[in-house]
Amino acid sequence: MLKPFLLFGLFCAVFGRSNFRNNIPNGYAVPNPCRSGYWNGVGHYNSKGGGTLNPFGSDFEKNYNRWTIALCTADSDGDGKTNGEELGDPFCDWFASKTVNANLRAAxxxxxxxxxxxxxxxxxxxxKFSC
Ligand SMILES: [Ca+2]
Incomplete structure (x- = not known):
């Protein structure tokens, strides 16, 4: 009876929420602010994902895990740059479903x-995190 739930839990533990990275521009290429390379757990304080959500992760979750103009124009981490500017979508016109996003830049x-x-x-x- 519990087997499907256990398998789902195992799936989540192993694969995390990496599929969420498909829902944001440059989700697989978000710079690691501590060192070279990428921060794979984009919505978390842990660079590998899991654990406490960072402010962007909280905003993303409240936004039903979707990239919208509201989320794009917000400055979740309060550093003076919008989420869109940081993730390479300065015009907030990126769509996950589009195969070509002409205005997309590097994060x-x-x-x-x-x-x-x-x-x-x-x-x-x-x-809240360590480098
Ligand atoms: Ca920001």
Missing amino acids: TSHPGICEPIGSPLCAAQEG
């Missing part, structure tokens, strides 16, 4: 981690 920073890390502007996130 330049993280929408859920205030940057620069350690600056007075980003003091509120101190201790």
